Amino acid sequence: MLTDEPPVLQARDLHAGYRGVPCVRGVDLDVHPGEVVVVLGPNGAGKTTTLLTMAGALPGLGGDVLWRGAPTKAPLHRRVGDGLGVVPEERSITSRLSVLDNLRIGAGPVERALELFSELRPLLGRRAGLLSGGEQRMLATARALAAGPSVLLADELSLGLAPMIVSRLMRALREAADQGATVLLVEQHARKALAVADRAYILQRGAVVWSGTADEARRNLRRIERAYLGQDGAGARD
Template identity: 40%
Template sequence: MLKVEDINVYYGNIQALKGVTLEINQGEIVTLIGANGAGKSTLLKTISGLLKPKNGQVLYEGKSIGGKQAQAIVKQGISHVPEGRRVFANMTVQENLELGAFLRKDKAGMKEDMERVYVLFPRLLERLKQQAGTLSGGEQQMLAMGRALMARPKLLLLDEPSMGLAPLLVKTIFRIIEEINATGTTILLVEQNANLALSIADRAYVVETGRIVLAGTAEELTSSEKVKMAYLGGH
């Protein structure tokens, strides 16, 4: 479904991604694990059109999307839930969700998706008229995910969905990620909690200083000594 081939990405003179190659198949949950600053978020931003690769290519369903504008990429079926949630604080929950569908014209489909979001996140239904800035961190994360789903993505990019959340809420968010995947949405997940990410993923890539240093099934990486020592707390 998605193929990233040998991409190099720079912030000014600093090279953030160095010849990264990976692929994601339809229906999978693929996770990227690695330390802060390894280049994981940069990779998601490059796929969603927020950053342009200097060279190499990003292919989505066989077509090159590297360097295309972000909204053209959303139109093609890729939604990105950025790190730090980025909800529109002064708008209500409902207005935030409606914004997620701003490129769509199919009113009936939008209504259907809005109802699906309420089923996945009942808390949002209770807070419909509330300003997004007054929600808790967990509720804002739910809203950011719900808003991304309103574009009816085929591929959902999730950047650190558990960041700053209480353990119980993290469990809930991860259960919902699995539910979203079970309905046919492919997921690329960046997550600091490597144990949790590997527990729901099909496959994983380990990113270190802008390079992919390991790749395999989630089971292979969970049992890899190197991954255990570096990312799974050594046990």
């Protein structure tokens, strides 16, 4: 769904990095209500850094992050209280707790998470640490979506997962957006992400080098992969 509504989340000339050294420089990025926006780019391009800074998990080094049109420096927990959901790149579930207990400590109803990912139902009693990689990502995604975030930021949901599971996760994000959520997704898996996205940005060495509709990106995928995502076609392995 493409909308004319003003962006719900925006980066304006954003500079971000670590210990005062920027690795993201001058990024402009808009996420409109109801959109799925994907940020693509090779390893080390600054995708995670951009996402964490837009989430308020990392302080920016310059420029602005705008939340519902107003510049914000609010820390992550305050933005979460205001409708932001995050599925981080690193493991976010608690390994020693059961699937059920992981869902219980989420901000949304357990039953909602199980409606979204019924695959988790037979696994409720299992320790989360014993789940497969794909099941763990489903658990983290189900928990985040069950909270009904107005904006969900997700980092590399597909990393190391079988294509079918990647499609399953992408579909869940698309459905959430179709039901009114807004999604900003960081991915190396260009093909699968573009299949559900409305718009795309490509980052290279900390800067936006391409942006356009997902449709445009899909039509020019070969060229985009060659030019921006590395000759090996990173993100296009199937």
